[in-house]
Amino acid sequence: MPRPDLTVLAIPAFIGAMGAEMWWQRTHPAEPGTVRPGDYELNDTIASLTMGVGSLIAPFVTGPILRRLSPGTTKAGTALLAIGAAAGLATTVGDVLRRRREHGGTLPEAGTLPADEPAPVVVRSRAEALGLLTSGTAVAAVASTAVAAASIWATHASATRLAQRSPFPMRSGPATFLLAIAGWDFIYYWNHRLSHESRWMWAMHVVHHSSERYNLSTALRQPVAEGWTITVPYGLLALVGVPVKYIEDARAINLIYQFWIHTEVVRSIGWLEKILNTPSHHRAHHGSQRQYLDINHGSILIIWDKLFGTFEPEDERVRYGLTRNLDSFNPVTIATHEWRDIATDVASAPTWRDRFSFLLRGPGWAYERRAQLAPADETAIAAGVA
Structure with a gap:
């Protein structure tokens, strides 16, 4: 009998927490005439929940396809x-x-x-x-x-394949389980950082940043194309003797932890802000202002960001979403818009270097290079000159 996925078992708790957040918002309404981005909006919430369900189904579809290819x-x-x-x-x-x-x-x-x-x-x-x-x-x-x-x-690079190549015996026990959680958290930091610094991975991850709202439903707006990118393999943990079942549980614990930090209700958790990733740190991560771009990539721990120079505290009020928002709640548009943009940029690129750079380099580079390659009249229109 297959082991249950802890994230699936946590779904009732996710729903209950969203209900509690909505209740809090109703008992603490926004000031009249103002829009509070933490409040639920029906179309946005439906889009997030749809993407969440899609992320659970997608591996059963993409996995066999990738193996066949x-x-x-x-x-x-x-x-x-x-x-x-x-x-x-x-x-x-x-x-x-x-x-x-x-x-x-x-x-x-x-x-x-x-x-x-x-x-x-x-x-x-x-x-x-x-x-x-x-x-x-x-x-x-x-x-x-x-x-x-x-x-x-x-x-x-799967955990099962790498476990077969491990020079160490698979060990069980609390210490190994903690190693799995900490190791997953460390690898997650680098994968999350790369998801902002490489457009190939950003095309997958941008789904999670596409909402202009920020509440617990936003946590469920997950990507459906993770298998179509290359990440630092979490299976590396198997090479040092961490059992595959511990790695799977570490993944679930990592995702479950991240759920609660997608809220505006909790402003601070005191001295633990120095160690843990918190709603405050993650709100900044979801900001579209320049100072908030590509920061606070940690999952459970924020110490990786502080060690590797990507930490930024939440200062001014966060404006959520993308630097260029979609204005769409269509899950297909949310899931595919960046892939379509990459294809368009590759199609218009004049050299192989540009073509692969549009896939591999950062989103910021891609937007600048696209403007450089655009005809003069199109550039003027984009700049609002013509």
Whole structure:
């Protein structure tokens, strides 16, 4: 009989806590004429709960798909590599032909930067047609490469697989259980930090930051595409002799702890603020103001942020959501909007370096680079000049 997931067993407690929070809000209403972001809003709450249910179902769908797409182990995985290679070759050939046409039939001299290139001297219609062709093949090449890498990683970095390679015997007992919790918390810090610093992981994690509200239902707005990224494997704990069941329980305890910090009701918990991640610290993490971006990545402990320079206290009132909010409660839009933006950026990128940078580098870099590559008239419109 499979072991129960503690997070699933905690669902009644989650619902009860949300009911208690709503009761508190009703007995302590916001000032007349003001909007309190901690209050529940029906459409936002439904979206969060839908994403929460989706995050529970998604692994049962994505897991088998990723295993089937693992290169070297299945025909589908081999086909995926072939598609990626063919798309990459087609894109490269298209790049060369397009640049030849843009430069009057010859390639620019080696070492020429885009800013130094002369203005096109021929009609651009054929070059633009080649650009449309290579934009599609570029997306196919980058996407197939990413899926292949994620499937290989998921197959070989699982706790079960790494436990088989551990040079240490699996040990049980309170000390090992505490090691599992602390170890998961430490690895979580780095994965959470990378989820803000790499756009590939941000596309998955942005779901959790998409709400402009902040209450206990926000904690349930979880990503549904974790399997399609590459993270620091929690299975590393198995390499030092932590049993897989302890690792699974550590994951559940980590998630359950994070639930209660998504509230505006609790303002401070005193001296424990120095050690633990708290509602105050996590409110700042969900802020969209510049000083609150990419800070306070801890889960149970806040000490990792203080050790590695990513801690920021909650000072001014937090404005929740994204720097560019969605204005949508559609779960499909919430789950896919950043993936679509990545595909659009890869399609418009002129070089392989830009294409993979749009996937791997930070969201901030991507937004700046997108503006640099945009035509002058589009840039002026975006800036509000035209």
